[in-house]
Amino acid sequence: MSKTRRISCLAAAASAIALAATGCGAPDEGESDRGAVPDDATDCANYEQYGDLKGQTVSILGSIRDTEADEMMEAWSYFESCTGAKVDYEGSGEFESDMKVRVDGGNAPDIALFPQPGLMANFKDDLVPASEEVTKLATEGWTEDWLNYGTIDGTLYAAPNSSNAKSFIWYSPAFFNDNGYEIPTTWDDLIALSDQIAADGVMPWCVGFESGGATGWPGTDWIEDIVLREGTDLYDQWVTHEIPFNDPRIVAAIDKAGSILKNESYVYNGTDTISSTAFQEAGYPLLDGQCAMHRQASFYGAMWPAETNVAEDGDVFAFRFPEAKEGDNTMLVGGEFVAAFSDSEATEAMRQFLASELYHGARLQTGPWSTARQGVDPSKATTPINEFATEILTDPDVTVRFDGSDLMPGEVGASSFWTGIVQWVDGDKDSQQMADDIEASWP
Incomplete structure (x- = not known):
């Protein structure tokens, strides 16, 4: 899916x-x-x-x-x-x-x-x-x-x-090669690369959360990827509600995602377009060099325009979402x-x-x-x-x-988490408010 x-x-x-x-x-x-x-x-x-x-x-x-x-x-x-x-x-x-x-x-x-x-x-x-x-x-x-x-x-x-x-970031191999960019392996590398691409005059990220009645789900993947890389025990406790959704470590993960998703110097067409940009087409500006990276799962390979060459030496391909530190080896699935x-x-x-x-x-x-x-x-x-x-x-x-979110109760994983992250990325709530409201919705 x-x-x-x-x-x-x-x-x-x-x-x-x-x-x-x-x-x-x-x-x-x-x-x-x-x-x-x-x-x-x-x-x-x-x-x-x-x-x-x-x-x-x-x-x-x-x-x-x-x-x-x-x-x-x-x-x-x-x-x-x-x-x-x-x-x-x-x-x-x-x-x-x-x-x-x-x-x-x-x-x-x-x-x-x-x-x-x-x-x-x-x-x-x-x-x-x-x-x-x-x-x-x-x-x-x-x-x-x-x-x-x-x-x-x-x-x-x-x-x-x-x-x-699911822990994939799509990119243009030719764009990276032409500019001498290396695939990042840690979060710090990812931010440094984003800064470099922005300094070179290209928006580092394309992002879209719109998905009809399920608008917001692509944003939940960002939080899940970051929490997972902060620690599998933390991830398991969060998903099973052994710790509250508004645990300070989860709020910190939301803020960490915000360092990209709410950064006007990073997001193609501006952060205020994220919640209205259809996720199916959100990565397409990669093909024209208008942005450099797009986070989406392996299934996105079937969503590029038909003429797109999806290969390691093609128009687009993907690398793994970086770990928080060297040596970790995780994958959201x-x-x-x-x-x-x-x-x-x-x-x-x-x-x-x-x-x-x-x-x-x-x-x-x-x-x-x-x-x-x-x-x-x-x-x-x-x-x-x-x-x-x-x-x-x-x-x-x-x-x-x-x-x-697929493991959380439907009232959260397919409802308040989706709507909460839209309100957050739109600037209507900060990370703490978003997490507090989702925690209050947990059955």
Whole structure:
């Protein structure tokens, strides 16, 4: 999602990963980005373990739609043809509200692809815990950080599905090379580079927080990236409300973000345009040299104009959001989790397949996508940015933390945090007032 969260094009309802890859102004991926199912995934011998599922149907509900949904279904097409099972997928632009209606009405899907662990936990009493085999596959495939997000009250319910690297800063490699700029590796380096670019007559940053009914979510990522780099313990305590949202260290992180986002010498078109600039197009001035950097997740690779060469030596690429100090190795992430409401034979087989290296390797090659599943070959990704993201996401030495606002209660993560950061960047509230008001909204 894009930003993995509860939004659609018009209202706060679906994930922004779906938004980034499907509707809301994202350009369609060209056929050149479309891969094919690899040979090992077309060999029916690799599906014999699932048995004969002829006549059985598995219903799946997710927020993924359009081209991305087609590419996902292509990756499991041989599971269907080789086992005889029928997989009935539905992509919803209002996933969160649809899930509640379905479950409350006794019409839950067999499997749901949850983009928010916090939302998934709301349905714990209706979910089927991961079987011994799914647990084995998940444990061998993902680091403990990832497994924790599929675990509720000590029980694993869901293996991860897609993964997105969120701590990315987009830039023009040619612009950096022509001016002798080096990729910053620490926050101090980032500020020094921003100062240098400004002194050279170019605005260092392009920023946009507008996203319809979900306006403000791109700003929450800035705060999450900074808090994470102040310390994983602090991040975890903040997200779980072990410390209040207005803890002095969180207020300091908001101020730290403000040293860029509220700096008139840094922001293209002025800080007063941030909340009204659509996030989908906010990075485009990079292409004309009107700004130098734009913070956005790996999914943004699908949002550049169709003719843009997204590559390390292309028109645009991304580097990792710098650490607070040398030696740290963190990444803010988003993604979906495969949870089940049914324990049918076909549902269990599908859960196992979706947790397998076979599926993740296939999905990596059917279209732009990234995964944290151990064992896949990142070089098989269909785009350079997805290869880069998958390299990071599958590196066990990288400490990952899931998008904080997606873990917070909806009243905060998809409401007061969004509106609060807009009021803050517009100058209507200072950092302390913003944090105080969000803390007061915590249920």
